[in-house]
Amino acid sequence: MKNILTLEELNKDELFELLAKAISLKKEPHSEEGSLYGKSVALIFKKSSTRTRVSFEAGVYELGGNPIYLHATDLQLGRGETTKDTAHVLSRYVSAIVVRTYAHSDLEEMASVAEVPVINALTDDHHPCQALADMMTILEKKDRLQGIKIAYVGDGNNVCHSLIIASALAGADISIATPIGYEPNKEIVKTAMKLKSDDSKTFITDDPLKAVSDADVIYTDVWASMGQEEEHQKRIKIFKPYQVNKELISKAKDDALIMHCLPAHRGEEITSEIIDSTQSVVWDQAENRLHTQKALLWTLLGERQ
Numbered sequence: 001m002k003n004i005l006t007l008e009e010l011n012k013d014e015l016f017e018l019l020a021k022a023i024s025l026k027k028e029p030h031s032e033e034g035s036l037y038g039k040s041v042a043l044i045f046k047k048s049s050t051r052t053r054v055s056f057e058a059g060v061y062e063l064g065g066n067p068i069y070l071h072a073t074d075l076q077l078g079r080g081e082t083t084k085d086t087a088h089v090l091s092r093y094v095s096a097i098v099v100r101t102y103a104h105s106d107l108e109e110m111a112s113v114a115e116v117p118v119i120n121a122l123t124d125d126h127h128p129c130q131a132l133a134d135m136m137t138i139l140e141k142k143d144r145l146q147g148i149k150i151a152y153v154g155d156g157n158n159v160c161h162s163l164i165i166a167s168a169l170a171g172a173d174i175s176i177a178t179p180i181g182y183e184p185n186k187e188i189v190k191t192a193m194k195l196k197s198d199d200s201k202t203f204i205t206d207d208p209l210k211a212v213s214d215a216d217v218i219y220t221d222v223w224a225s226m227g228q229e230e231e232h233q234k235r236i237k238i239f240k241p242y243q244v245n246k247e248l249i250s251k252a253k254d255d256a257l258i259m260h261c262l263p264a265h266r267g268e269e270i271t272s273e274i275i276d277s278t279q280s281v282v283w284d285q286a287e288n289r290l291h292t293q294k295a296l297l298w299t300l301l302g303e304r305q
């Protein structure tokens, strides 16, 4: 495992090993202190971030390394130095490069020449670090992933794509409800289908009630992602029937977990009543970003390397 551009880079065993390591780091946060001693990690962000940035910075620090946060506009990248040249140079200074960018191809370009691991901190198409924390959260709360029914309601976006791949690897069932025209990317779904075991199910519909029926987990994300701000008003109208609210969640199991990668637009994709309800696990999900990313960094860069 060198890069984490999408979760396809992991196999099922690696996924479960990583989750086990994250769970152990959550119990003993300082158990791998020093495993990144003397190592720096560059964190390049072209989009805003609260969770990803802070959890990576804190995580690298807790492992004894040095996180270097770089907003793309502060780098020569913002003045036209190429992605590849930047990757060549950073590889001579740091032990890994974490990148949040727009086009997924931008990240692939960086990884094609980087001499150190490249980790996806979100692109327009994938958010693998989020899905790792999501799987950890479900595993913690439900004690298993195999056979768990995850219902994703909303936009077929980056978060949805990584959740489909993670569910396929983990043996969870996933049902997705999106408006017509906002379905997940067919190629990504096809890839996930190749990863999944025969008994795990994937169902894509435009009917949110069908998707959440008897679900163990209901997951949603914003209707307009970063970079789609100008479509916000149009999307609010199209996505209205997909709001996660009291009525929708009543069709799922009584103990269904409510999940959201955050940030949330309260009153749009989810009501405040539901995100603040006892079924909601969004704060645990956010916390688990730290533990799963520490496990990932330890696996890629830690002492055992």
Ligand code: CP
Pocket (backbone or CB within 6 Å): 048, 049, 050, 051, 052, 053, 122, 130, 261, 262, 263
């Ligand atoms: N969920 C997530 O990636 O949040 P940030 O955009 O705040 O990093």
Ligand code: NVA
Pocket (backbone or CB within 6 Å): 122, 157, 158, 159, 221, 222, 224, 225, 226, 261, 262, 263
């Ligand atoms: N789909 C959202 C996720 C934010 C963490 C976005 O890309 O803006």
